Amino acid sequence: MRATLRWAHSDLRAHRGEALFITLATAGIVVSLLLAAALFGYATNPWQRIFTQERGAHVWIHTAPGADARKLARLDGVESVAGPYPTESATVASRGTRAAVELRATPHLPSVGRPLLTAGRWLDAAEPGGVVLESRLARALLAEPGDTLTLPGTARVLTVEGIADSAEPGYSPGSQPGLVWALPSAVRAPNGQVTGVRLSDPAETDYAVQRAVTVLGADAVGEVSTWQQGRAAAQGENRLLGQVLGLFGLGALVAAALAVHGAIGTRIRGHLRDLSVLKAIGFTPGQVVRIFLLQHLAYAALGAVAAAALTEGLGSRVPGRLGDAVGVWQGLPGHTAALLAVPVGAVLFIGLTTGLAAWRAGRVSPVPVARPSAARGARLTGVARRALGLRLPAALVLGCHKAFAGRGRSLAGVARLTLPLLLIVVALSAWTTLDRFHGSPARMGLPAALTVRSDGGLTDSGVRSLLAADPRVADAYPGVELAALVPGQTGTIALRGVGTHARPYPCALAEGRTARGPDEAVAGQGLLDLMHVRVGDWVRLTVGSQQPQILHIVGRSIEPQNAGRVATTSLDTLRENDPALSPAFYELRLRPGADPRRVAAALTAAGGGHLDVHPVTNPADGLSPLRAVVTGLIAVLALIGLVELLTAIGGSVREGERDVLALRAIGMSPRQITAITVTATTCTALAAAVAATALGLPLARRLIDAQGDSSGIGAGIAQSPPPGLLLLLCAGAVLGAAALAALPAARAARRRLADTLSAVG
Template identity: 85%
Template sequence: MRAALRWAHSDLRTHRGEALFLVLATAGVVASLLLATALFGYATNPWQRTFAEARGAHVWLHTTPSADARSLARLDGVTSVAGPYRTESATLAARGTRASVELRGTTRLPSVGRPLLTAGRWLDPAVPDGVVLEGSLARALLAEPGDTLTLPGTARTLTVEGIADNAEPPYRPGEQPGLVWALPSAVRAPGGQVIGLRLGDPADTDYAVQRAVTVLGAGAVGEVSTWQQARAEAQGDNRLLGQVLGLFGLGSLIAAGFAVHGAIATRIRGHLRDLSVLKAIGFTPGQVVRIFLLQHLAYALLGAVAAASLTEALGSRVPGRLGDAVGVWQGLPGHTLAVAAVPAGAVLLIGLTTGLAAWRAGRVPPVPVPRPAASAGGRLTGPARRALGLRLPAALVLGCHKAFTGRGRSLATVARLTLPLLLIVVALSAWTTIDRFHSSPERVGLPTALTVRSDGALDASAVQALLTRDSRVSAAYPGVEVAALVPGQTGTIALRGIGTRAEPYPCALAEGRAARGPDEAVAGQGLLDLLHARVGDWVRMTVGDRPQILHIVGRSIEPRNAGRVVTTTLDTLRENDPGVSPAFHELRLRPGADPHRVSAALTAAGRGHLDVHPVTNPADGLSPLRGVVAGLIAVLALIGLVELLTAIGGSVREGERDVLALRAIGMSPRQITAITVTATSCTALVAAVAATALGLPLGRRLIDAQGSTSGIGSGIAQSPSAWLLLLLGAGAVLGAAALAALPAARAAHRRLADTLSAVA
């Protein structure tokens, strides 16, 4: 055992750089996997916990005031109901911020869909104008218990009594109104009612919705939302961040395993004589295998323990969403198991990949087999001889020849180096796609910057004139959005009529063409998936008691409402219902215009009658992904560095015999050094080219697949720019050359006696 430890210690001193990079790479891989686990837990568990504590309803239906919503309690599968509650649509303002809300009248704390108070108290009959705000709405209004809210255009005020969390979809400006619980006396102009259904089996949600719509009648149902939609919105971008971290973490783990396997295999080839001596003095094959295996498992274990310790100690202090995710995850059940299982799994996988190479070390015979004088693959090829005849530098020709002589070994080295570079190309594709949402939002379904809503004091023509009067506004598109029941009556989608045939709304099309004629529309990927439809199909939906039949002529990139949006012109909706009038205006600004300044100017010009807010960009929630991608690139670069060091060490050791021949023909140490540097650079160049050729289509496919599953649709992927790819390739080649220069120079300047001893 002492001899084994002494040999392992000597090997560690010889390869300290490789050992350090292996530890750092393992630590980075394990840290990314732990952060991915934290983000998954952060995305899913808080909503599930809220839903369970609140006894959340699986289905919420908004109906007309006259609908017999109480009859839904008798449906099969419905165990309990919330409401029905009278509702009123309103606008609240606080500290200069406005928000569209739904006032929901209730006399007591509900037993189903119960609000979970986080601040303040519940409604008190002694305070008739008191309200309780849903948490996301309170954060948007910067409201706290005791604050006074105003209703623009009226003399009414409301007092915030409390703030509560619930399991319904959160407030989203311009898309989802905020939820406000109030006493029935505060709901003065009810426009409908809402009822929640809690089911015995959540899997029966679609069937329950279908039965409820059948009982009430399609004309009585205005909007349907389900627990799946609420869960998806609560998870938001955190689940995507977790998927990105998990995907790249697993890819990095595989790359690290291959790098360790290559390092051991190369080291075995360079230490055949040492291994034979170990066998000759009594080491068994099992002992030799254990030396290599335990040595590299120790590196992996050190990196994994360091990553787990740092994540536990400092993870919650990371600013932004990652820190919040780790903090919440540390308080969730199963956290301790994950902290132990993830590093253990990573160490086990690295151990499995190193096992085969260590087993080969155990098979080395006790008597060293003399190396052949020259291998067939080492002879100069025809192109190499012709290149020398053209008087190209001998170091360049021999270096390129050396890089590609042992085909099997060279291909394995190129493949191991290609994997981390390929993952870096995919990571850069994710980075540039996020940048595309900010730099070119009109190409990803966000052609407008501001949404304007009027309180009704100004008619549509007056609002249009006021908006277009500002020279910074390029176009103002009037629009209306209504909830429509889909065929089968299992849910509602968003039907938007925006723009006119004379001035159409500029949808970002990924397939088909724009809607120009009567009854033509474009749809998001989420809607097409929901209806199992394709571009060219006719679809039927119900708006209130009116059927609407539309011809889908194109697929748009639709970041709103999970892509469950069908967009047509306002003229088309008016042909079916002449009473349709614009409910909002979407503003496209001129290049260089500041949306915040334009918003402030329009709000002032509207004299309190306009609610102006910026269009939500889904990439805003993905800003932490840039830091994640940067960290992953650093981890992958470490893995690539380990592979380069392995390839350089193997190339130098296998070229020791060639040094004698090269000196014999009169080559200087500088030329001999250039041969090894050129060979390593050629290997890195081929790996970079292969990684680019494979990584670009893979990145586009993965990003478009994520876009399709999220409902946005494919066509959002953006490949890295050519200069960025050139920078990556140049960095790989120059880095390989710089790393190879010192060991190659040492080998070229070795004394003749040392060289003869090494190749003996």
């Protein structure tokens, strides 16, 4: 044991840099995986906890006021029913912020879908104007218990009595109204009703919706929302961040394990004589294997323990969503198990690859074997001989030949270096896609910057005149959005009529063409998946008591809203089916350089309080933590690439020691000999960078588009990094390899002849 420790200590002193990089890389990998576990827990468990505690309804059905929703309680598979509750669509304002809401007349605290109070108290009959706000709506309005809300255009005033969490989809400006629980006396103009249905088997949700629509009648059903939609809305971007961290963490773990495997293999080839001596003085093969295995397990364990301690102690203090996720995750039941399993799993995986490489050290013969006079593959190829015949620099030719002489070993070295560089290319692609959402939203399905709604205090012509008077507004597209039942009546989608035949709405298309003629529409990926149709098909949608709307899907749009379950046609097309339709909102496209917030403030002031103007929600706004995540992942991957480069340089220098005498004998100077090693390392890095770019770009596109498909946005959002950035990455890898190789290569080239002879012998 004492001799084993002395060997490990001497090896550590000789390879301090490599040990440090392996430890830091392991720490970064484990931190990434722990943060991914925290984000997954943060995305799923809070919603599940709320849904369980409030006995959430699996289906919420909005119907016309006269529908007999009591029939739902008699359906097979229905466990209990909440409501029906009369509802009123309204707009409330607080501290200069306006929000579209649904006032829900709730005479008493329900047993199904029971809101969980987080502040204040429940409704009291002594306060007929009191309301309870859903928590996301309260945050948007900056409202607290005791505050008052006004309904613009009316003299009505509501008092906030409490704030509550709910498992229903939360408030989202422009797409999902906020939920407000109120006494029946406060809901003065009900225009619908909502009923919650709790099922005995949640897996039968689609069938239950179909039965409910059949019983109530399609003309009575306005909108249907399910528990799956509420869960997806609650998970939001947190699950995506967790997937990104988990994917890159696992990829980095594989890259780190391969780098350690390559480092041990190179070290074994360079210390065959020392290993033979260890065997000769009594070391067993098992002890030799344990030397390498325990040494690298110690590096990995040190990094993993440091990562776990750092995440546990400081993770909740990170500002923003990551800190919140870690704080919530630390209170969840599976936190301790994940905190132990992730580091242990990472260490064991690195130990497995280490053991496979160290096993070769145990097979070294105890009798020192003289190294062959010529390495396998050292004979010059025809290409190298012709290059020398063309009087190309000998150092350049021999360096390139050296880099690719031993095909298997050279390809393995290139492959190990390619993996971290490939993951960096994928990370840069994710960064570029996120930037494109912010910088060019029109190309990512968000051509409009503002949405304008009137509370009825202005006529439609008055709204159009007001919008036309602002020189910063380039175009104003009138629109209306309806809830439509899909064939089979298992759910609702958003049917939007925006723009006219003369001035069509500029949808961002990923497939097909724009909707120009009557009955033509474009659809998001989520709708195509839900209805099992594709571009070119005809679809039949039911909107209330109107005649079925039959549309020809001529294109697939990039649709970031409503999980892609949106069909977009022109307002003229919808008016053919319902001539009484009038614009419910206007989508505004601004001129280049116009600030959406300033334009929104100016329009709100010009409308005299009768306009609700808010920016269009950009899904990339919630992914701002992804920038910090990508930066950290690139740093970890760079460390892994650095370990691999150091391994390649060390192996190249040691294998070149046997050639120093021959090169000096033919008249090459130490500078030329140094250039051979530097060129060999540079060629390896260049080949890895080119392979990483060639493989990483299509892989990144596939991964990002797959994520777009799963979220309903659809494929076609992936963006490749700028060529200049890729060129900078390749140049950085090549120049970094050359800089790292220069010093050890120069030292080896200037060694004394006696030292060189001892190394060769």
